[in-house]
Amino acid sequence: MLALSALGLGSAAPQTPPKPPTAYSAAGRKAQVFTTAQGTSQRLAAGPALAFAPAGQPLETEVCVFVDPGHSFQTMLGIGGAMTDASAETYARLPKAVQQEFMRAYYSPTAGIGYTLGRTSIHSTDFSSGSYTYVADKDEALKSFSVQHDQQYRIPFIKQATAAAGGKLTMFVSPWSPPGWMKSNGEMLHGGKLLPQYRQAWADYYVKFIKAYEQQGIPIWGLSVQNEAMANQKWESCLYTAEEERDFIKGYLGPTLAKGGLGGRKLIAWDHNRDQLYQRASTILDDPEAAKYVWGIGYHWYETWTTSAMLFDNERRVHESFPNTNLIFTEGCKEKFDFAKIDDWGLGEKYGHSMINDFNAGTVGWTDWNVLLDETGGPNHVGNFCFAPIIGDTKAGKLLYTSAYYYIGHFSKFIRPGAKRIVSSSNRDWLQTTAFRNPDGKVAVVVMNSGDKPQEFQLWIKGQGASTTSPAHSIATYVID
Numbered sequence: 001m002l003a004l005s006a007l008g009l010g011s012a013a014p015q016t017p018p019k020p021p022t023a024y025s026a027a028g029r030k031a032q033v034f035t036t037a038q039g040t041s042q043r044l045a046a047g048p049a050l051a052f053a054p055a056g057q058p059l060e061t062e063v064c065v066f067v068d069p070g071h072s073f074q075t076m077l078g079i080g081g082a083m084t085d086a087s088a089e090t091y092a093r094l095p096k097a098v099q100q101e102f103m104r105a106y107y108s109p110t111a112g113i114g115y116t117l118g119r120t121s122i123h124s125t126d127f128s129s130g131s132y133t134y135v136a137d138k139d140e141a142l143k144s145f146s147v148q149h150d151q152q153y154r155i156p157f158i159k160q161a162t163a164a165a166g167g168k169l170t171m172f173v174s175p176w177s178p179p180g181w182m183k184s185n186g187e188m189l190h191g192g193k194l195l196p197q198y199r200q201a202w203a204d205y206y207v208k209f210i211k212a213y214e215q216q217g218i219p220i221w222g223l224s225v226q227n228e229a230m231a232n233q234k235w236e237s238c239l240y241t242a243e244e245e246r247d248f249i250k251g252y253l254g255p256t257l258a259k260g261g262l263g264g265r266k267l268i269a270w271d272h273n274r275d276q277l278y279q280r281a282s283t284i285l286d287d288p289e290a291a292k293y294v295w296g297i298g299y300h301w302y303e304t305w306t307t308s309a310m311l312f313d314n315e316r317r318v319h320e321s322f323p324n325t326n327l328i329f330t331e332g333c334k335e336k337f338d339f340a341k342i343d344d345w346g347l348g349e350k351y352g353h354s355m356i357n358d359f360n361a362g363t364v365g366w367t368d369w370n371v372l373l374d375e376t377g378g379p380n381h382v383g384n385f386c387f388a389p390i391i392g393d394t395k396a397g398k399l400l401y402t403s404a405y406y407y408i409g410h411f412s413k414f415i416r417p418g419a420k421r422i423v424s425s426s427n428r429d430w431l432q433t434t435a436f437r438n439p440d441g442k443v444a445v446v447v448m449n450s451g452d453k454p455q456e457f458q459l460w461i462k463g464q465g466a467s468t469t470s471p472a473h474s475i476a477t478y479v480i481d
Helices: 085-092 096-107 154-164 196-215 242-259 274-285 302-306 312-321 346-360 403-412
Strands: 032-038 066-076 078-082 117-122 168-175 223-224 265-274 294-300 325-333 361-369 372-374 390-393 398-401 418-425 433-439 443-447 455-461 463-471 474-479
Touching: 032 117, 066 361, 066 433, 066 443, 078 403, 085 154, 085 372, 096 154, 096 390, 096 398, 117 361, 168 196, 168 265, 196 242, 223 403, 242 265, 242 274, 265 274, 265 325, 274 294, 274 312, 302 312, 312 325, 312 346, 325 346, 346 403, 346 433, 346 443, 361 403, 390 474, 403 443, 403 474, 418 443, 433 463, 443 455, 463 474
Parallel strands: 066 455, 078 117, 078 361, 117 168, 168 223, 223 265, 265 294, 294 325, 325 361, 372 390
Antiparallel strands: 032 474, 066 418, 390 398, 418 433, 433 443, 443 474, 455 463
16 A cells, blocks of 8 residues: 555645634524515615524525525625716706715715725726827837826816725726827827837836826826737727736736835736636746735726626636635626616616625625716717716706615725625525625615515524515615624
């Protein structure tokens, strides 16, 4: 018989025993219920509190959502959306009172849904009125660098949002393309690649942008390397293979941030769809010289353009393989805007489905795309019109709230930065759920019913249960004191 050591089994290090679960009892507690439901007037509506009572082993015929605060996972960074040129320009066209309503709706943690996370772009995107950069043509030394363009709309917009959020927003920034003269195709649009001779100048550009925004009073928490690095778009875009992105990070961007005094800013790689999430993450993170600069892997939800469903398992593969690297959802929206469909309930359900599964896969932050667009789904200089959770009807001078706004709010309003995800498990697939324990000790359980019928169920925590009903096509947050 072979010795264990001969099989390579005898010298393994002892496994670290799992931490004992944290004691938690729902006895004597109540759950405040907030509901949004199709076909009703309920929109984040408070209902009667539920009381917990002793509950034994449920039968298989009993529908339950099992919550276990004793086991915790990732820490919430924040939830929010992108403050684009299009959002800022639409905002500027609204009456003052409507602007104030908008800021309360998104950024007030009491009167609104309490956004704490924001994204903006390094110069133009498709959701700008036109292409622009911050430097003169062929200015390799970047001596002409200026963010003056953004001072008309975007910078004031971000500063007002920050004030509405209580003086702090966790902001990260992303480029859609280097200036055209730095690229192989000579333009900002239609893909192309960063020319090797401009890698250092482009890395310097990020540093100049971050410092310029911070001089304007907008602290920048982090940045991504490149928005959608595998998409050759008719708008601003730039292509990197996984190896090219890895080499740009370790040879230029990472060291340049450090040299510029910005080494503490959080660097996000990939920033594209879930379909290639693992391949991109592993190529970069398996290289220690690149990985040391990377805080997280960002991803979008547009892999559905291939007719695939959302690929949440790819997030899990990254989280399993690289547990010390963060996952962050950096962009998502419903494409192909149609004003006649702004009341479509499916808008909200798409957000709820993604957010629940993204958080359960280990994601620490979730960022919607444009926080505001006009009644055309723009402005957008290449006609790529999309939905936003709030539409600013600039002709009527009012805000139109889609179901997506309320569905996002069931997370952002009740799950706050610093919250720890805990176990929440459903025994029926039409009830999807996630849960977090907030820094103040309150537990927030989100339950989404995507079915056509109301569903009675028991919220079950460690032998204590509270009976309730999830309306058809609804989402509810249960806040347990």
